[in-house]
Amino acid sequence: MAETTRAWRTVLDHLERELGEGRLGPGDRLPGERELAARLGVGRSSVREAVRVLDVMGVVRTATGSGPSAGAIIVARPGAGMSTMLRLQTAAQAFGVDDVVATRVALEVAVVGTLAAAYDDTHLAPARELLVAMGDDALAPEEFLALDARFHLALAEATGNQVMLAVMAGLRTAIEDYVRLGLARIDDWSATGARLHAEHTALLDAVASGRADAARTCVADHIHGYFAQIRP
Amino acid sequence: MAETTRAWRTVLDHLERELGEGRLGPGDRLPGERELAARLGVGRSSVREAVRVLDVMGVVRTATGSGPSAGAIIVARPGAGMSTMLRLQTAAQAFGVDDVVATRVALEVAVVGTLAAAYDDTHLAPARELLVAMGDDALAPEEFLALDARFHLALAEATGNQVMLAVMAGLRTAIEDYVRLGLARIDDWSATGARLHAEHTALLDAVASGRADAARTCVADHIHGYFAQIRP
DNA sequence: TGCTACGGTGTGGTCAGACCACACGACGAG
DNA sequence: CTCGTCGTGTGGTCTGACCACACCGTAGCA
Numbered sequence: 001m002a003e004t005t006r007a008w009r010t011v012l013d014h015l016e017r018e019l020g021e022g023r024l025g026p027g028d029r030l031p032g033e034r035e036l037a038a039r040l041g042v043g044r045s046s047v048r049e050a051v052r053v054l055d056v057m058g059v060v061r062t063a064t065g066s067g068p069s070a071g072a073i074i075v076a077r078p079g080a081g082m083s084t085m086l087r088l089q090t091a092a093q094a095f096g097v098d099d100v101v102a103t104r105v106a107l108e109v110a111v112v113g114t115l116a117a118a119y120d121d122t123h124l125a126p127a128r129e130l131l132v133a134m135g136d137d138a139l140a141p142e143e144f145l146a147l148d149a150r151f152h153l154a155l156a157e158a159t160g161n162q163v164m165l166a167v168m169a170g171l172r173t174a175i176e177d178y179v180r181l182g183l184a185r186i187d188d189w190s191a192t193g194a195r196l197h198a199e200h201t202a203l204l205d206a207v208a209s210g211r212a213d214a215a216r217t218c219v220a221d222h223i224h225g226y227f228a229q230i231r232p
Numbered sequence: 233m234a235e236t237t238r239a240w241r242t243v244l245d246h247l248e249r250e251l252g253e254g255r256l257g258p259g260d261r262l263p264g265e266r267e268l269a270a271r272l273g274v275g276r277s278s279v280r281e282a283v284r285v286l287d288v289m290g291v292v293r294t295a296t297g298s299g300p301s302a303g304a305i306i307v308a309r310p311g312a313g314m315s316t317m318l319r320l321q322t323a324a325q326a327f328g329v330d331d332v333v334a335t336r337v338a339l340e341v342a343v344v345g346t347l348a349a350a351y352d353d354t355h356l357a358p359a360r361e362l363l364v365a366m367g368d369d370a371l372a373p374e375e376f377l378a379l380d381a382r383f384h385l386a387l388a389e390a391t392g393n394q395v396m397l398a399v400m401a402g403l404r405t406a407i408e409d410y411v412r413l414g415l416a417r418i419d420d421w422s423a424t425g426a427r428l429h430a431e432h433t434a435l436l437d438a439v440a441s442g443r444a445d446a447a448r449t450c451v452a453d454h455i456h457g458y459f460a461q462i463r464p
Numbered sequence: 465t466g467c468t469a470c471g472g473t474g475t476g477g478t479c480a481g482a483c484c485a486c487a488c489g490a491c492g493a494g
Numbered sequence: 495c496t497c498g499t500c501g502t503g504t505g506g507t508c509t510g511a512c513c514a515c516a517c518c519g520t521a522g523c524a
Contacts, residue, residue, distance in 0.1 A: 046507065
C-alpha cells in the first residue's frame with residue numbers, strides 16, 4: 001500500500017499549501033522552476049507539469065524573459081480556467097448540453113434575483129450599454145450572440161460574485177460550438193433577434209425596478225426559449 | 233506578433249479536437265506519449281504537460297504497466313477536476329467564501345426545485361438513507377458534516393444533472409477547510425446537529441411532497457443559517 | 465553630462481535520452 | 495493443464511543541454 005506520491009503531485013500540493021497559507025498571493029511570483037525543483041528534491045520537468053496545471057487553470061501566468069513581469073506570476077483568472085475545463089469536459093462527453101443549460105438557468109435566475117433585490121442601478125450601466133448595442137438591426141447573428149454573451153456576463157459581474165461569473169463564463173464557452181451550429185436552425189433571424197432583444201429589455205426593466213420574481217421568470221423563459229428553438 | 237503556439241498547447245488543442253469530433257470518447261485510450269509526440273512533432277515532455285492537465289481536470293486517468301487498463305484512458309470524472317480547480321482558485325484568493333456559498337445556494341435551490349417538481353421519489357432513496365444515518369446522536373461533528381456533504385450531493389445526483397453535481401462537489405471542496413475551522417465557533421454542537429437534522433428532514437419532506445417553494449426556502453435558510461453561525 | 469548600443473544574465477520553453485517501476489501476457493517447465 | 499518466469503510496452507522521472515526572450519547594467523559615444 002505504498003501509493004507513492006507522484007513528483008508533480010508533490011509540487012502541486014506544495015504550491016497549494018503556499019497559496020492557502022498566504023505565503024503566496026495574487027501578484028506574487030513563484031520561485032523559479034530550477035529553484036523549486038531543487039528545493040523539493042524533484043526534477044524540473046515535474047515542476048513544469050504542476051506549474052502547467054496552474055497555468056491552464058488560470059491561477060498563474062507564465063512569461064519568459066527577465067524582470068518583474070517574467071516568470072510564473074499568480075494572477076486570478078478563474079473564468080479562463082473554468083472555460084477550458086468545462087469545454088474539455090463537454091468535449092469528453094462528461095456533460096450534456098441540457099445539463100449545461102439547466103445549470104446556466106439556475107445561476108442566471110439567482111443573478112437577476114440578487115440584482116433585483118439589491119436594486120443597485122449603478123452596476124447595471126455596462127448591461128445597459130450592451131442592450132443598446134444589441135438594438136442595432138444590422139448586426140449579424142454571430143455579432144448579436146457575442147454581445148448577448150457579454151450582456152449576460154455583465155449581469156453576473158454586476159452582482160460582484162466572482163464564482164458565479166467564472167462558472168457562467170465557463171458554461172457559456174462549453175456550449176459555444178453548439179450555439180453557433182444552432183444558428184442554422186433559425187429560419188427567420190430578424191424575428192428571433194427582435195424577440196431576444198425585447199426579452200433582454202423586459203429583463204433589465206424588471207431588474208432595475210426591483211421586480212425579482214418577474215426578472216427570474218423572464219430570464220428562465222428567455223434561455224429555455226432560445227435553446228428550445230435551436231434544439232435538433 | 234508571431235504568438236508562437238506552445239508545444240503543449242498544440243497537444244492540448246489536438247486532443248480537444250479529437251474529443252470534440254468524436255474520434256476519442258469515454259473509455260478510449262489515448263495514443264502512447266511517445267507516439268503522440270512523434271505524430272505531432274513535439275517532445276515527449278510537452279505531451280506530458282498536456283496529458284497532465286487532462287489528468288488533473290478529471291478527463292483522463294493515467295496508469296503505468298501494460299494491458300487494457302494501462303495508459304491514459306478517457307474517464308469522465310468532472311467532480312474531481314472541478315474540486316481541484318475551485319480549491320486552487322479559492323486558495324489563490326480568486327474566490328471568496330461568501331461568493332462560493334452564494335453560488336452553492338443558487339444551485340441547491342435549483343436542485344430541490346427541480347426535484348420537487350419532478351416528484352420522483354425513487355431517486356431520493358440515497359438521500360433518505362443518509363438522513364437516517366445523520367440521525368445518530370453519537371456522531372462526531374466531522375462525521376456529521378461528511379454525511380451532510382454526501383446528503384446534499386445525493387440530492388444533486390437525484391436530478392441527474394452532471395454539471396450541477398460536479399460544480400456542487402467542487403464548491404463544497406473549495407470551502408472544506410473553512411467549514412472545518414468553523415466547527416470551533418459552534419458552542420453547542422448537539423443543538424446545532426439536531427437543528428441541521430431537523431432542517432434536512434423538513435427539506436426532504438418538502439421535496440417528496442412536491443412543495444417546491446417550501447423546499448427552496450428550506451434549503452436557502454439551511455445553508456445561510458449554518459454559514460452565518462460559523463462566520464468569524 | 466547625457467544618451468545609446470550592447471552584451472550579460474536569468475527566466476521559461478523545448479527537446480533528447482536515459483533509466484525506473486509496473487503490469488500484462490505469452491511461453492516454457494512441471 | 496497449471497504455474498512461474500521473462501519479455502515488452504506503458505507511464506514516471508531525472509538529467510543535461512540548448513533556445514528565445516526581456517531586462518538591465520555598463521561601456522562607449524556625442
